[in-house]
Amino acid sequence: MIWLAYGFFILGLFFLTFGVIGLIRFPDLYTRIHPAGKGGTAGGLSIFIGLMIYSGLSALTLRLALISLFILITSPVASHVIARGALESGIKPWQQKDKKQ
Template identity: 50%
Template sequence: MSEFLLILDRGLDILSIAAMVAGVVFVLAGAIGVMRLPDFYTRMHAAGVTDTLGAELIMLGLILQAGWSALSLKLALIGLFIFLTSPTATHAVANAAYRAGLKPLLKRYAPDSEKDGGKA
């Protein structure tokens, strides 16, 4: 029986590490997207994915590491809070920018719009 528990514990460690590594990959991809994407709205998309999916995967990895305890319940509640508020906040910021008059970049490359004097 103790061998089964040892294998189960090792499996949970592997799943935990995989979830956290995947979360870090999404956070890094979102950070690169925020730096490289051309306009505000595409950057908001990258930031929203990072906030939601990256943070949730890291939380899942932490929950698996914590086991069945009060700490895992607290982490799950924090994860639920992030899951509910992050997309809402991203939408609210993007909607506020749109209502303020910020237009999305509709061309593929920004230098093309500079060549024709900004007329599109």
């Protein structure tokens, strides 16, 4: 079971790493929100699942499950609120300019 937990830790680091790469590579707030939200949610949940497997069946597992549920619910909502606030503040979405070929 310990190897399964390590697998979830590595999977979580994979999601978080690609979320950070997306933050660096994408051009504006609206496109950066997607990898940040998905990477944070999927990475955090994977790490918490790994911690639940690692800790075994205990009271800590229940706490980790509740924290995971909280992250699963609030992270997408927070991403949506940030994007909505940016749009209402007048921040324009990035548009690719036509390139002559």
